[in-house]
Amino acid sequence: MWMWGVAAAGMATLVAWGVHTMVPAIPLLTAAVLLGIVVGQLPVLRPALAGPLKPGLSLAAKRLMRIGVVLLGLKLSLVDIAALGWLTITTTVLIVLLTFFGTLWLGRRVGLPGNQPLLIATGFAVCGASAIGAMSGVIKAKDRETATPVALVTLCGTLAIGVLPLLWHPLGLTDLQFGHWVGAGVHDVGQVVATAQIAGSAALAVAVVVKLTRVLMLAPLVAGVAVYERRRAPAPVTPAGDVIGSPAAAPAARRPPVLPLFVAGFLAMVLVRTFVPLPASVLDSIDLVQTVLLAMALFGLGTAVRLTELVRTGGKALGVGLASWLLIALLALAAVFIS
Template identity: 60%
Template sequence: MTLISSRERARPSRSTGRPSNKLPGLAMAAAGVALSWGVHRLVPAVPMLTAAVVLGIAAAHLPGVRALVRGAGRPGLTLAGKRLMRAGVVLLGLKLGLDDVLGLGWATVVMVLVTVVATFFGTLWLGRRLGLRGDQPLLIATGYSICGASAIGAVSEVSGSDEEDVATSVALVTLCGTLAIAVLPLLHHPLGLDDAQFGRWVGAGVHDVGQVVATAQTAGPTALTEAVLVKLMRVALLAPLVAAVAVAVRRRRAYDAEAGAGAGAAEGKRPALVPLFVLGFLAMVVVRTTGWVPAAALDGAQHAQELLLAAALFGLGSAVHLPTLVRTGGRVAALGLCSWAVIAGVSYGGVLLTT
């Protein structure tokens, strides 16, 4: 099974317009962040990042606004979806210290690894069988197994994925993660889980960090602590996954060049094995591990990371075209539900076996 679809998608050309051409889109992204923050303040159960995606999708379809989104605002919104996503991923590394991961114990680490591998390859295989377009199976598998939209954005940078594939994948993963906030707490006691077990299950099975926090906090501080630690262990796997995808892209392009299937692939820029923003993520993990960063600085970095990711997700949400999504909606929904069942089932079994 290959990580990259047989039909390699060309990376969209970068905009060569003046910086001022991006200002309308960036202003829209900033407004989207402000509205997302307001929604989260009014309804704390709705994470700001989830609200940002939904508002971005809404902006792309509202009469009077959609013309701006698809026209003058597009360059800035695309910039937000790419560049601000990278910056947010870098700051995400400050949430993770190596001592936190080691403190989980090897049994939990193995459980997380098994869950991630089973979810990633299971989702990728099923997506190919369902015939989803382009890189959607790869991106959805990444989002479900690692850390939602942040992982999708990181992998799309090295896979050269089409912006519409990225937006559709983000919308699906965000939708299922949002449903988890309402559904999983109802299963806490029926499944016979204590608070710590429930927290680990949520951390291993829910996609985005914000969604993990919103779901686990319903069971109290013990569940929340366990959930965040397990979730950050999954986040730590982002760097090796991005490197693996970069290797797969290189091999695919080399194969296409040798077979004469596409000179463009041979002439295109080879993706770095580990992109700079992933190196930045790893550097932030090391910085956090040293313990030298004051708590106030970590809090500030967390707020900055949330704002950057919210702007990026608003930009990605604005690229969703619902009529196109509806045409493949049945297959996409089937993949999402099956993948959700896999990660929930495998992580539940893992929690029971390791506690």
């Protein structure tokens, strides 16, 4: 039953929280993904992962992910984003688009299979494994297709926590410039916080707002892919062979929605945060729920990763991931100097 897998994801989230508490430099969501990846490699646990735990882990990776993405919208205020100024907003949007389409092109160019190029591009351009989970729900990606992009974006985001601070002073960046660079170039929100906080509270504030501006791009990207998938999908037909929408047809099937429900919910939460004054206690409680849901979802995604297969067949994917990581870091650095 699904409840066993959900319970396992909940217990794993508690463990990840403990790891984050003991080592604050490791973001909670990163710890959850890494824990899922570790669990997925243990032969003794694989029968359970493929058997009684599978329905619940799949539910966590898909449904809980979508709820978490909806609640993520409450972190975003259009007022805070507008305060960045038109130049910073424009460069941030360009960074997302150039990274997304550049990574997508490279992934297809080197021959990555199935939906991997799209999922890698989404994760590296927007907000890491959370974005991958959101996009996979639109394109109906299989768990194995999702596993490699999740592993890559987690690896590169974790590397960023250690590498970017080493380049802070050699590049001659001020505290605020460093925060801008981190927000524009690091993948997951938690990884942004872990990286930017070493430069102080002002740098962290800039990093978070720039990062959340990138998160806002998840909605148009997912909606755009949904429209593309809808147009590409053949017209659904009834068992009698009638095209749905014709007088003789019955509603036996549907094309993918133009705007997925969870994306609409995400945008609605952004508007709520912008125009409705919510008490800090309410926002803190919702943030806790959102964090737990995403941690459970990312643990579920992590359990589908098989490192042996990634090492054996994922050389091209690793190359694309590293290239995308370098691309967004360089674009973000250029935006810092322009702004």
